[in-house]
Amino acid sequence: MDLRLKLKHEGGVPLYRQVYEQLASRIRSGELGPGERLPATRELAGLLGLNRATISTAYELLEADHLISGQVGRGSFVRAVGEATEAGFTWEQREGQDARPAARAGGPAGQAEISFAVSRPSRDLFPLDDFRASCAAVLARQDLADILQLGCPGGYEPLRRVLLEQARREHLASAADDLLITNGCQQALDLIGRVLVRPGDTVAVEDPVYPGLHNLLTGIGARLAAIPMGPDGLDLAVLERVLRAAGGAKPRLLVVTSNFQNPTGATLPLAARRAVLEIARTAGVPVVENDAYGELRYSGEPLPALKQLDESGGTVLLRSFSKISFPGLRVGWALGPKALIDRLRQAKEAADLHTDQLSQAVLLEFMESGRLDSHRARVLRAGAERLAATLEGCRRHMPAGTRFTHPEGGMNVWLRLPEPMNTAELLPRARKEGVGYLPGSYFTIARPDPGALRLSFASLTPEQIGRGLELLGRVASAEEERAAAEFEPASAMV
């Protein structure tokens, strides 16, 4: 294995990230094949003339991407293809989820890692009997054969109609709007990218943002204009400057999360919603409102969607059943102006003809039978407890000077450890203690945020959350003391 990587010691890209990206690229291209053993961190550090912690961090990121896996006493190996997902989920992890996260090579012997790494619903809250009852109702229907026959690109019409009527009742949809069923919000974003974005075009996105969006846009050759996120969402001054750009730098569209953004948890306040719309309208930039998390509000008053506030008709709203019910069933939708939805429908037809009809019919039944409402109530109760445990754990266990967002819903809290801590470098130590997370560098676009990390709390119990944050706080505090101790001599030189 030839691991002579090309590293730049200047240029602002951290060395661990360069090592991570170059190894990831070689694994993805097949240059490093499944089962190949990577050199020990000490060995590779020596080879490249780098600190061992740098290599450990790179390996941790590769492991977070499920490109390699560590095996106790044996080292790190390139994984077999087909095991990785954007959401950081592997087949092997299925054995012990949520309540029983899989034991990891890095954790203390006999202890399962408490992982804050994945933003997905809790498996132990799935209402299996209600799901079975919904399936049974669909299977008993007279028109079952129609569900199994080839369908329409717009979606299973009974579901499409119910969602559109609901959107009209909620004043989200006007007579000029239409609705397209997609395979979750991800496909809606993808179709919008295909229809509206050409290679070299600029798209304005939140920074940080979840990698699924980042990868999708760069995959179609888009350039990203990063709008920094604060606790209240987009930085409006930067947004205005970016959207006003001329020529090729002018964004073709703005993708914005109105509620409980992934990864920051931030929600746009009402005044900011109006401001975003006004800025976008003045600049003539269409708005994609990505609202996968909107229904997961645990406290506070719901805010009107951008789509509802927008009188110019320049907004398309994306929603999904994935976060509120079963993400293994891929059903979401795009609601927007007819002419756009019509183009998206053509792209959808070219992409995969139509969304799976069995799942559409089952989710419609789940919704219309009232079972979705019952499930939502349970999910909101559990979510409120888990969010409260997360915020409480952050307050109790994190070192002084730690800051974190205070979302009123969703699945994620964004936490920033005091400087000069680096969460990517801290991750190997945290996992050794039995707690995992995704470092901020995994989400940032243009603005490095080395002290940040994402805590995805929705699939952990309050007990796990408390214990996990206690462990994380201990690791962070130890790191702070170590850094302070290292700094001592220099300080003494003053």
Next chain:
Amino acid sequence: MDLRLKLKHEGGVPLYRQVYEQLASRIRSGELGPGERLPATRELAGLLGLNRATISTAYELLEADHLISGQVGRGSFVRAVGEATEAGFTWEQREGQDARPAARAGGPAGQAEISFAVSRPSRDLFPLDDFRASCAAVLARQDLADILQLGCPGGYEPLRRVLLEQARREHLASAADDLLITNGCQQALDLIGRVLVRPGDTVAVEDPVYPGLHNLLTGIGARLAAIPMGPDGLDLAVLERVLRAAGGAKPRLLVVTSNFQNPTGATLPLAARRAVLEIARTAGVPVVENDAYGELRYSGEPLPALKQLDESGGTVLLRSFSKISFPGLRVGWALGPKALIDRLRQAKEAADLHTDQLSQAVLLEFMESGRLDSHRARVLRAGAERLAATLEGCRRHMPAGTRFTHPEGGMNVWLRLPEPMNTAELLPRARKEGVGYLPGSYFTIARPDPGALRLSFASLTPEQIGRGLELLGRVASAEEERAAAEFEPASAMV
């Protein structure tokens, strides 16, 4: 409504097609909105200075695309969005499928149209009880919650593994191959297009070919190099010339249907398979083997897949459950070299994270329980009868000089009426008599074939097929006599 179309009387594009395309484009762009009434054919013909039959044909094609619908005594109206599919299927048609095709405005009063227009399985053969039993088995499983949870981009691992093992047993897959689950063959083609084709690239395709592939490739900006189809598949001399082209004209890939091609029904003989592979290998062009219909062989010996014959590793094979079971469940797969599958998996993840897991689990159960085998046996028996009825009907009822393909499987027969008949112009008359089809012009790329039409027989009973071809034969013969009579005076002038 401003219908001043820009028509070119020279240039080889038939006028009906120009009218059709320009109206289709205005409907798709929203310029002509849902519910708008198109002028009567007589009126528009007068406005444009064209023959009324030309406008009727254009309207028929718009109706075949479900962009407009005719209402008895009222005229033709632009359809509401969300009603059209590539496969020529609308929601409204669901009421009476297969055994009871919907009555159409154009047909004789009280009689249902017999439609050969749609290439899809027969709804009346769906084994609903077996499907219910497969669902019940999945719903009873201990790992149901895993199926409902977020999955892997590669596919539901138990299904992926079974399909890959099966492919290995059948010597389709080598150790260097991998398999990706997709939303049917259409998504596999789309992902391949995204990964391998850039705007302006050339792709070699069969001519004629089904519009789903044509639209997908032109949608991503590809130029199509058309390889004429004969009764035995691709014209190998043209293929060789096209694949040897240099520069931008050199195809990035060749998409070829090995079995029962849509629309011609043609199957590549063994020698031609070897020749295609040799030509592609010499030219260095990867081969996409699109094999949605391969399992539907009613007679004759199965031939080895291109993928199996290809020792160079340059072929990717696409298959699907859609044609052999339930097209409303969108599950297919791509089998090919690991490095390519790896890139496709990344594109899949960006496109929609992963394929719906409920349907993957149900189809796996349907397969492993043996129910798919039973269903396949029934479908093959019915298909053999339907194909025989189609060939017999063509022999008995079509005018002398009519030629048609003699496939040993699949869902389609390609028929060519004697010159100078034009099946697009004939269609309004055929539908008036109660029989529908898609004219050859719907499928052709570079080589006009005005006398051709596609007969999709799989969803009609032998009785319907016999009656439909009797009607079609009568219309064609009448047209032939009319054309001969019109020709008389000129003939007398000699």
